[in-house]
Amino acid sequence: MSFIQSRNALSCAVAGALALSGATLWHSPVKAAGFYIQEQxxxxxxxxxxxxxAVARDSSTIFFNPAGMVFLPGTEVQAAVHxxxxKASVSDKGSTASSELNPLVYDGVEFMGGSGGNPYDPTPVPNxxxxxxxxxxxxxxxxxxAPFGLANHYDDDFFARYDSxxxxxxxxxxxPSMAYRLTDRLAIGGGIDIQYADATLKNAIPDPLNPGGPTLETDGEQRLDADSWDYGFNLGLMWQATDTTRVGLHYRQGIKHTLDGKxxxxNPQGLVPQIGEGFEEDGSADLHLPDMVALGLRQELNDRWTLMAQYxxxxxxxxxxxxxRFDPDSGLGDNSVEQNYKDSWALSVGAEYQLDDRWTLRxxxxxxxxxxxxxxxTTRTPDGDRTWYSFGASYEQGPNWGFDVAYTYIDISRESLELTRxxxxxxxxNLTGTTEGHVHILAAAVRYRF
Structure with a gap:
């Protein structure tokens, strides 16, 4: 195997790693399908x-629909933490290894490896x-x-360590955002999204003489460090259709990041005699985040009950x-890895109950x-369909101070893992397994109006 061939192997793996480079400032694990983070x-x-x-209850409407600011009199400052x-579980269901250099020993044999443990730690996410x-x-x-991201770390003997x-x-x-009231019932709003993204990604490289073997010391490792500044926009419309019915529409552009890094x-021990211990190379990659469209409805039933829904x-x-893309002087051409993400959707329903002048339950x-x-x-996003169960409350301490608390449980469905690395x-x-998991979320916010 030539030196250039080995480095092309790196480019494939780096491409796959960069597939997840939309992330969070506070090392947050993924909390929505894909790697979008809703917890704002x-x-x-x-x-x-x-x-x-459509709700526009507080200044967090700036993220979900900036047109909703027209329902917030005066000035409001809000700080929150989620x-x-x-917890995620990745299970091996009969992964195998083969080797071109040692086919008599490794020809579709099962290899040993651990489950990787829970790759996530409890993480606070402020906004x-x-x-x-x-x-x-x-x-x-x-x-x-922090609208996109994840952070995880598997045990050293993880059976899918060649993936991540x-x-x-x-x-x-x-x-930065702005809202304008066109009429008493119609408002528009928008904002500029300025994003800084940074990524550090690692995975093991199999030794062709001992793929998936019991001695991890023969594995190689690759690491990518890259960052980017890019920008986009979002637009919103808010329509107070009747005194009790409000409709909101919001669009957020999918920003296309270009990450530059190193x-x-x-190299694994089986390649060291041929091509040396390793190398370092400059490179860049594009990451196109999803466009998003939200349609929300808020319906007051009476003085106490309000229903909400959103698609x-x-x-x-x-x-x-x-x-x-690598530096042209490196001798490496472009390399692409197919991700094959499909368009998706989320549907939510909820209600609020005005208990008294101070307390609201939801x-x-x-x-x-x-x-x-x-x-x-991939094991970088061990993702599945998610079902959310949420409840919370707000407390108003006079005209200025307000407090919010919430709890959510998310069940992540079992899905298959079928990859070759x-x-x-x-x-x-040949990695064969399943992924599943769940999430607990506790959140609190403080608001001040003046």
Missing amino acids: SVSGLGRAFAGEA LLVP FFISHQHDDRTWFGFGLT TETDLKVLNLQ ARVR KWFKWSNFDEIRV GGLQYDRTPTQDGYR GQDVGAAI
Whole structure:
């Protein structure tokens, strides 16, 4: 195997790793189907984000529909934190290894490896919003959020270590926004999304003389570090159809990131005599995040009960491939890895009950379809269809201070894992398994109006 062939093997793996490079500033595990993170509002979490494009209860509407600021008099500042406690389980169902260099010993034999343990740690995810009424028709706002991302780390002997061992991705989303009241019942709003993304991704490289063997010391390793600044926009419409019915529509552009960075490889022992211990190379890759459209409904039944519903569509088919480009002087051409994400959707319903002048109680359900498909799903996003069960409450301490709390349980369905890794280094690791998991979320927010 030539040196260039070995480095092309790296480019394939780097491409697959970059497939997940939309991430969160606070090392958050993924909390919505795909790698979108919905947890940008505590009051919204309490109703499973039902009607969030239409509710405009507090300044977190800046993220979900900035047109909703027209329902917020004066100035409001909000700070919140969501504590995410996820658990994922990846199970081996008969993975095998083959070797071009040692076919008599390794020809479709099962190899040993652990389950990787729970790859996630409990993680706090904060966000911040401020809205300001300039006059009777104009509002300005700003949001600091983390709309995409994940972070996980598997045990060293993970059976799927050739797919991933560690993912540490970060993104910061800055959103200056504006809303304008066109009529007494119709408002528009929009914002600029300015994002900084950073990624560190690792996985093992199989030794073609000992693929999937019991001695992990023979494995190689590759690591990618890359970052990017890019920007996009979002637009919203809010219509107060009647005194008791409100409809909201929101569109968020799928930002296309170009991440520039450096890939480092430690070659497996079977390749060291031929091509050396490893190398380091500059590279870049595109990551196209999904366009999103949300349609929300808020319906007051009486002075105490309000119902909400929302349909949200994700153009995850934007994410069809990751193409990695290396420095032309390296001798490596472009390399792409198919991701084959499909468009998906989420549907949520919820209700609020006004207990008295200070307390509001809420609850909601959501069904969130995964965009991943069999044959392409990876251990970096052990994803499945998600069912949300949420409840929460708000407390108003006079005209200025307000507090929100919420709890959510998310059940992640069992899905298959069917991947092949290592072909370009003379090995074929056929990973066969299942993934499933769940998430607990606790959240709290404080608001101040003046």
